[in-house]
Structure formats: C-alpha cells, structure tokens
Amino acid sequence: MANKTVALKVDIDTYAGTRDGVPNLLADMARFGVQATFYFSMGPDNSGKAIRRIFTRPGFLKKMLRTRAPAAYGIKTMLYGTLLPAPMIGSSFPDVLRATERQGHEVGIHCWDHVKWHDYLPWFPKHLTAMELGRASALFEDILGHRATTTAAPGWTVSPDSLEVQDALGLAYSSDGRGTYPFYPVMEGRRFRTLQIPTTLPTADEILGENGVSAENIHEFYCENLKDGLNVLTIHAELEGNAIRQSFLRLLERFRADGVRCITLGEAVQDISNAPACKLFMGEIPGRAGNVAVQGDLVL
Numbered sequence: 568m569a570n571k572t573v574a575l576k577v578d579i580d581t582y583a584g585t586r587d588g589v590p591n592l593l594a595d596m597a598r599f600g601v602q603a604t605f606y607f608s609m610g611p612d613n614s615g616k617a618i619r620r621i622f623t624r625p626g627f628l629k630k631m632l633r634t635r636a637p638a639a640y641g642i643k644t645m646l647y648g649t650l651l652p653a654p655m656i657g658s659s660f661p662d663v664l665r666a667t668e669r670q671g672h673e674v675g676i677h678c679w680d681h682v683k684w685h686d687y688l689p690w691f692p693k694h695l696t697a698m699e700l701g702r703a704s705a706l707f708e709d710i711l712g713h714r715a716t717t718t719a720a721p722g723w724t725v726s727p728d729s730l731e732v733q734d735a736l737g738l739a740y741s742s743d744g745r746g747t748y749p750f751y752p753v754m755e756g757r758r759f760r761t762l763q764i765p766t767t768l769p770t771a772d773e774i775l776g777e778n779g780v781s782a783e784n785i786h787e788f789y790c791e792n793l794k795d796g797l798n799v800l801t802i803h804a805e806l807e808g809n810a811i812r813q814s815f816l817r818l819l820e821r822f823r824a825d826g827v828r829c830i831t832l833g834e835a836v837q838d839i840s841n842a843p844a845c846k847l848f849m850g851e852i853p854g855r856a857g858n859v860a861v862q863g864d865l866v867l
C-alpha cells in the first residue's frame with residue numbers, strides 16, 4: 568500500500584470543536600507524526616439554527632439520528648443561536664489557531680458563519696458572499712499575522728459568486744467539493760482560476776450506521792477503499808477529535824502499519840502540474856442531506 572497517499576483535511580464547525588476537538592487532534596497527530604490542513608470557522612457558532620433543516624432537507628433528521636448527533640455535538644452546541652447566544656469562535660480561541668500552525672499544520676478558513684453559509688449561500692447577493700469571506704479573512708490575518716492561502720466551503724456549498732470571491736483573494740487552492748482528482752472549476756459556464764482539491768472519500772457522518780459501518784470498524788472501511796495515488800479524507804474536529812476519537816486513532820495506526828503516507832493538502836498541490844478544467848455543480852451524494860458541490864465532466 569506504499570503507493571497510497573492520504574491528504575487529511577480537518578473541518579472545524581463549532582465552538583466546542585475548536586476548544587476540545589482540535590487540541591485532541593493535535594495531540595493524536597503528533598503521536599503519529601502526521602500533519603493535516605485545518606479549516607477554522609471564524610465567526611459565530613449558530614449550530615442551533617440548523618434545526619431548520621428538518622423542514623427543508625429530506626433525510627436530515629434521519630441522518631442526525633443515525634449518527635447520534637445530539638450526543639456527538641452536545642446539547643449546548645445544539646442550542647447555540649437559538650435558546651443560547653451564539654459564541655464567537657475564532658476570537659475566543661486565537662491560541663488554538665496559533666498552536667495548530669506552530670505545530671507544522673496548514674491552517675485555512677472554513678467560513679465566518681457556518682450555518683448561514685451552508686443554508687443560504689445560493690440566495691446571497693454577491694456583496695454578502697464577499698463580506699462573509701472577508702470578515703473571516705480579516706480575523707484570520709489578525710490572529711496569525713498573515714493572509715490565508717486556502718479555504719474550504721461549509722457543507723461543500725458553493726456558488727459562482729463564492730468561486731469568484733475566492734479568485735479575488737488570490738488563494739493557492741481551495742477544497743470546496745467532492746470528486747476524484749484536482750481540477751479547475753467551471754460553474755454555470757464560468758471558468759475560475761483557483762485550483763480545487765476535492766474530498767474523495769466519504770465522511771464519517773455519511774457512512775456511520777450504514778452497510779455495517781460502525782465506530783469500531785470505520786477504519787477498516789477507509790483502508791479498504793483507498794485508491795492508488797492521492798486520496799482526500801475530510802474529518803471533523805467534533806467527531807474524529809471527540810465523539811469517535813478512538814476510531815481515528817485506529818485509522819492512524821492502520822495507516823502507519825500499511826505504509827500509507829499522510830500529507831497536507833498544500834503538499835498535495837506541490838505534486839500537481841497539469842490539472843484539467845471540470846464542471847462543478849450542486850448535486851446529491853449518498854449519506855448527506857441536501858446538495859453538495861460535485862466534480863463533473865471535463866471541460867475542453
């Protein structure tokens with residue numbers, strides 16, 4: 568399995584995930600000598616407002632029950648932005664961002680307001696899309712002393728406007744969608760110049776409780792489904808860094824035993840010379856309620 572490589576992408580969606588999950592992941596990755604790309608939510612944690620998806624996204628409630636989301640995320644997180652005020656994430660934990668970068672990991676921007684972007688991006692006017700990324704970028708630079716070079720969209724939700732704003736930020740690359748290999752996106756007939764590194768493997772919340780996959784054997788699923796070359800795995804600070812932490816440790820142990828190389832997304836970009844242009848569209852994938860950005864056909 569020595570010819571298999573996994574780029575680890577860490578999405579951090581919540582206040583609790585930043586406070587508890589990220590330090591746990593840093594400790595676990597240090598133990599195995601593994602580095603990853605961490606994407607931080609910078610603004611308010613409005614996780615409680617996601618309850619609206621029960622009425623707007625078929626399958627959302629089933630997914631929450633299948634993955635035991637209330638237990639995984641905690642009752643306070645499930646109430647932030649509704650019965651409890653939404654705490655600010657980035658400004659509450661600047662030392663977590665600094666520690667992540669100081670330990671050699673790549674650090675990027677996930678969003679300003681995760682729930683707002685995930686649920687309403689298709690209806691944002693362009694200036695609001697720019698403002699959401701702009702506020703996150705400004706706080707990121709204030710905390711770390713340099714501009715972000717990479718972003719990853721919440722819930723793999725994009726629009727032509729969000730891709731245009733990314734181009735304006737001069738990013739090295741983004742990781743906004745699901746697919747099979749790196750590409751330059753073409754959406755609704757518009758070509759964009761920010762390289763996309765899509766997630767290639769399903770996330771834990773998409774496969775737990777399905778087809779016999781459990782927290783005890785999910786590491787086996789991943790190892791059996793690695794392809795030769797580059798694989799991109801998105802994990803979540805709230806799950807692999809907390810609720811299913813032991814599952815992630817078992818996965819890292821298997822990677823080490825099997826000779827699987829773990830890298831950051833930035834390291835993966837260094838090995839890319841000629842990425843093609845491909846269509847990018849919002850569509851359905853198994854295990855997830857609602858549409859996500861999906862890599863489509865080649866564009867010649």
